[in-house]
Amino acid sequence: GAVVSQHxxxxxxxxxxxxxxxxxxxxxxxxxxxxxxQFPKQSLMLMAxxxxxSKATYEQGVEKDKFLINHAxxxxxxxxxxxxxxxxxxxxxxxxxxxxxxHEQFFGPxxxxxxx
Amino acid sequence: xxxxxxxxxxxxxxxxAFLTINCTYTATGYPSLFWxxxxxxxxxxxxxxxxxxxxxxxxxxxEATYRKETTSFHLEKGSVQVSDSAVYFxxxxxxxxxxxxxxxxxxxx
Numbered sequence: 001g002a003v004v005s006q007h008x009x010x011x012x013x014x015x016x017x018x019x020x021x022x023x024x025x026x027x028x029x030x031x032x033x034x035x036x037x038q039f040p041k042q043s044l045m046l047m048a049x050x051x052x053x054s055k056a057t058y059e060q061g062v063e064k065d066k067f068l069i070n071h072a073x074x075x076x077x078x079x080x081x082x083x084x085x086x087x088x089x090x091x092x093x094x095x096x097x098x099x100x101x102x103h104e105q106f107f108g109p110x111x112x113x114x115x116x
Numbered sequence: 117x118x119x120x121x122x123x124x125x126x127x128x129x130x131x132x133a134f135l136t137i138n139c140t141y142t143a144t145g146y147p148s149l150f151w152x153x154x155x156x157x158x159x160x161x162x163x164x165x166x167x168x169x170x171x172x173x174x175x176x177x178x179e180a181t182y183r184k185e186t187t188s189f190h191l192e193k194g195s196v197q198v199s200d201s202a203v204y205f206x207x208x209x210x211x212x213x214x215x216x217x218x219x220x221x222x223x224x225x
Contacts, residue, residue, distance in 0.1 A: 042154075042220060104162050105213065106162070107159040107161065108159050110158065110159045
């Protein structure tokens with residue numbers, strides 16, 4: 001089946017630094033990639049949707065200057081958390097979708113970010 | 117807008133019990149419906165899906181039927197196992213994606 005990888009799986013950083021998380025579709029071309037943030041009580045919050053070669057569409061309330069998303073190719077999207085603060089600590093999950101709308105999303109394993 | 121409402125958890129059952137996790141939706145179009153499962157410390161995995169009314173999705177003993185008349189997609193399993201302990205998400209796409217809030221399931225031996 002389709003595989004999506006994320007790197008790193010865990011990252012600990014100091015407050016004020018930037019962290020980049022990579023999301024790759026390993027065996028298919030992803031026309032659309034999604035970035036989610038998952039809070040401790042399991043709820044999944046969609047942060048942004050990105051299509052290859054175009055700017056990401058951010059959900060309301062998500063700061064685009066803080067969470068930079070780059071979808072440089074059909075197999076790679078990156079999320080950069082700039083000037084991270086402790087409140088940015090969370091589980092970040094990406095997913096990828098191939099083909100037309102309505103096709104299932106394939107999820108990465110997630111990245112646990114801890115900001116000290 | 118479109119929405120998905122899931123049964124609130126957590127749900128705790130004994131092994132071999134019957135499971136139902138309710139999911140209802142509202143959508144202006146004709147959505148495809150999904151159940152995803154998230155095991156501890158992992159990302160979400162597709163469990164099953166249905167793309168049109170009356171379709172039944174099934175996988176690993178789980179089933180859900182797309183009921184347009186009741187706008188529901190309830191997840192069922194006849195006999196749960198400890199390994200089924202996870203968080204379950206109901207979702208739709210029409211074509212924008214909407215996820216339910218998740219239901220945590222714990223199965224005790």
